[in-house]
Amino acid sequence: MARLNFAELLLVLVASQQLLAAVIWLLAVRLRVAPRVPSLHWVAASAWVAVCAGLPVLMAPDPWYGFGLPALLLPGALILTRLGLEILFRQPRRDGEHLFVILLALGGAALGFLLGAGERWWHVQASLLSAASLLRGAACVHGAARRELGLRGARLVCWPLVLMALLFGGRGLGAWLQPEHFAQAMTADSPSNIALLMAYLSMSVLFHVMLSLTVALRLVGKLQQLSRLDPLTGLSNRRGLEERWVSLRHRLPLAALAVDADHFKQVNDRHGHAVGDQALQHLAELMRRSVRSGDGVVRLGGEEFLLLLAHTDPEQARQRAEQLRALVVGSPLRLDEGELALTVSIGVAVASSVGPPGPLISAADAALYEAKRSGRNRVVLGALQEARS
Structure with missing residues (x-):
């Protein structure tokens, strides 16, 4: 096996980080310290991202398996993340929006094949769909998070989503305007790739910390609410x-x-x-x-x-x-x-x-x-x- 360059090592680190996050959320479910259904969505999302990060390393230099397929799959992981948050805050399901994102990803992939588009196409498509999914998720849960956790709690939930959306949006804009710098294969050992992967690693940690704190704050809020309620009648005590x-x-x-x-x-x-x-x-x-x-x-x-x-x-x-x-x-x-x-x-x-x-x-x-x-x-x-x- 050829020696990995720094960008490939960072991709391996991203995949390992996401697999670890999936294991931690799964353990939290088994130990009953985290809500089951939202956490299982985050387990699936983390495993999904790990696959997207690992494929470019495992399948290089194949451009489809090494970049096209991960770019096609990435918005699905963010849909799962958003679904978990919506379920956590008891928001109505928006399956139509999720289906629309999936159809856009598939339609974009088909159009890219027909046009013979290169990596620039995949970068822009994956980045913009990912950014849109994150921003829409923040908008959908902000009101419920504010009602349950207050303004600071809502910011804790939504700002990591917004920051990650800005990261993906900036990457998509850079790939469109300067493809020679930002539309390279993820395994390319370039300054832009390294900076992007390091930023993603940092924001991913922040994101999972946010999810953990959100679950903890809701648990504390429920305990405080229960302490103010009579357990027999459900009235205030x-x-x-x-x-x-x-x-x-x-x-x-x-x-x-x-x-x-x-x-x-x-x-x-x-x-x-x-x-x-x-x-x-x-x-x-x-x-x-x-x-x-x-x-x-x-x-x-x-x-x-x-x-x-x-x-x-x-x-x-x-x-x-x-x-x-x-x-x-x-x-x-x-x-x-x-x-x-x-x-x-x-x-x-x-x-x-x-x-x-x-x-x-x-x-x-x-x-x-x-x-x-x-x-x-x-x-x-x-x-x-x-x-x-």
């Missing part, structure tokens, strides 16, 4: 209450409804804790249905809940509480052996000024205590002086 309060406290008047399931201990004693859990889930669903978008529903613990209703004056709050109480009475929990009737007591308090949540919740709790003391299955509106916060 006491920790999540702080977040809801920040978003609602300026939407005055702000009503707090403290809700408690009546005689809930008897439900657990007579029917068991499994039915008790079903009852709590049933009540949580009824409360979700009773609030508007933007209002808050919190499970404070046990059988006690809290509803935060924005722009709700005392009379409106009392009416909303009565509607919820009637909804619970009219919606018994359906069990295999029949129906389980449930009732709730509700204490209502209303804040007319901005302040901490403690005084408002305490006023609602005091009204709830009065509702339970006076017979349960009723609504009590707390005094206005108790509701000021």
